[in-house]
Amino acid sequence: MARPPLILSLFILPALLFIACSGAPGPEEQVQVRAFDAFQAMAHIEALTALGHRPAGWPQEREAARYVHMALLRYGYEVIELNFSFSPRVTRWAWLSVSASGEAPMRVAAMASWEGDVEGELIFSSQATTDRPFFIALVDSSEVERLETEIGRLAALGALAVVIYDHRGLVPWHLLVRKVMIAGVALPWEDAQLLLARMAEGPISVRLTFPPPAERTSTTVLGRPKGDRCRLLIGAHYDSVPLSPGANDNASGVGVVLELARVLAGSKGICFAFFGAEEEGLYGSTRLAAWMAQRGEAPEAVVVLDMVGLGDALITAGDAFLARELSQTGALVGVELSPGDLPPGTDSDHSPFLKMGIPAVLLHRPDDLSYHTPGDRKEKVQPHLLQEVGEAVLAWAKSKRPLLAPMTPGR
Structure with missing residues (x-):
């Protein structure tokens, strides 16, 4: 004892x-x-x-x-x-950085058990089409009826990853243990607002870094x-x-x-x-x-x-x-x-x-x-x-x- x-x-x-x-x-x-x-x-x-x-x-x-x-x-x-x-499944962290910006990366919550790096243009999920594959989708979880269905749709369109937020200020932690076919992170509304402001200035690319979990x-x-x-x-x-x-x-x-x-x-x-x-x-x-x-x-x-x-x-x-x-x-x-x-x-x-x-x-x-x-x-x-x-x-x-x-x- x-x-x-x-x-x-x-x-x-x-x-x-x-x-x-x-x-x-x-x-x-x-x-x-x-x-x-x-x-x-x-x-x-x-x-x-x-x-x-x-x-x-x-x-x-x-x-x-x-x-x-x-x-x-x-x-x-x-x-x-x-x-x-x-081995942690929920309280895992990843890093989100805006490519070529020189800004410090954001620490965000990692979804499921993804490892490695993912990089691509960050677009709104509503803009996803088969004409622009290899993107990272920004998803407001409050705007979709079933998040798992939306992630599946985005994966079929060629999404490399999803970045999830909720404009009501919630953090969708209960979604992070769901098994999905692409990488994903969740972030608080305050951090999402920073990304939205950058996207309003013009197209941006982001890199998601998923370190291996430490026991x-x-x-x-x-x-x-x-x-x-x-x-x-x-x-x-x-x-x-x-x-x-x-x-x-x-x-x-x-x-x-x-x-x-x-x-x-x-x-x-x-x-x-x-x-x-x-x-x-x-x-x-x-x-x-x-x-x-x-x-x-x-x-x-x-x-x-x-x-x-x-x-x-x-x-x-x-x-x-x-x-x-x-x-x-x-x-x-x-x-x-x-x-x-x-x-x-x-x-x-x-x-x-x-x-x-x-x-x-x-x-x-x-x-x-x-x-x-x-x-x-x-x-x-x-x-x-x-x-x-x-x-x-x-x-x-x-x-x-x-x-x-x-x-x-x-x-």
């Missing part, structure tokens, strides 16, 4: 001091289940977003792991860190009652996509899970997991699921929270029986959970457990248009929605009465 650092960043210390007064229970109150407090969950969200964006394998993600580690220690848990390496490391942090095993597992991922503070996706899930860890501290058999590198392909949850299976310690049920602080409907996706169980106990505290599905091409950290035959459910609010963008800020997270999901999961955990028995003294 990695030892937590003695010195934390200055912006983490205030949040830890805030939660210090609500640490692990004493022996005389080990079976007491406290009330869920959304404002303590918000304190965690504020601390995590203060780190800025938290791309997998970057220093900010590591700081987030340290923060979670220290909070779990404060609540009295045994903390285990599972490190792993991965990175990340961590899954597991908190479990000392001397006990995990029969229930509640978790959330703590990384974010680049350029996004990741308040709703997914500091909201982390904040709720940490607050549940405080509320349920001293309860037998309930563990809390915080997954790294979810945005890169569920690496952290896959690592934990495999580790638990190898040790013969697979949990009986897994509940994952992802994007729970903004939107209307709270949906359940995954194991149908466990989803009904959560809906029934949620209804007892006035929280409605509805069965639903994730958008095509997306997934979350419940899936690796499902693939191993472990009942797992994702709790998720799908109505957030600012996720994966710089607009995913803490000011948009709504505490009453955190309270709802926190009380729903707490009601489910409390329904597992045998798991909430006091731990044997001395264990």
Whole structure:
């Protein structure tokens, strides 16, 4: 187990001091289940977003792991860190330079796993014809119904690559892992405006440079009652996509899970997991699921929270029986959970457990248009929605009465 650092960043210390007064229970109150407090969950969200964006394998993600580690220690848990390496698919960068301009290249987000250099005239996608092949197309993703279809059309016309932006200010990170037949990059609206200004002056050519990906490391942090095993597992991922503070996706899930860890501290058999590198392909949850299976310690049920602080409907996706169980106990505290599905091409950290035959459910609010963008800020997270999901999961955990028995003294 990695030892937590003695010195934390200055912006983490205030949040830890805030939660210090609500640490692990004493022996005389080990079976007491406290009330869920959304404002303590918000304190965690504020601390995590203060780190800025938290791309997998970057220093900010590591700081987030340290923060979670220290909070779990404060609540009295045994903390285990599972490190792993991965080859990045989403948080990859490329370089875009205007040919013969002498200007410094822009750092942009690389699509899929393209490598090498591509150079050609930059034209608007609407100007693409078979009469001018070997071009690079500039695409406003907000102007096309299906981006994959548009990229296919451009490839058929001879496009070498696509440069994607969104004039509404969004960064289409969710599109970067799609497999396409040509090279592609995505860039923020601010950088797109610079290119548009250059194109207004006359024809330009651009070069896209895709360096090979360098392997990175990340961590899954597991908190479990000392001397006990995990029969229930509640978790959330703590990384974010680049350029996004990741308040709703997914500091909201982390904040709720940490607050549940405080509320349920001293309860037998309930563990809390915080997954790294979810945005890169569920690496952290896959690592934990495999580790638990190898040790013969697979949990009986897994509940994952992802994007729970903004939107209307709270949906359940995954194991149908466990989803009904959560809906029934949620209804007892006035929280409605509805069965639903994730958008095509997306997934979350419940899936690796499902693939191993472990009942797992994702709790998720799908109505957030600012996720994966710089607009995913803490000011948009709504505490009453955190309270709802926190009380729903707490009601489910409390329904597992045998798991909430006091731990044997001395264990």
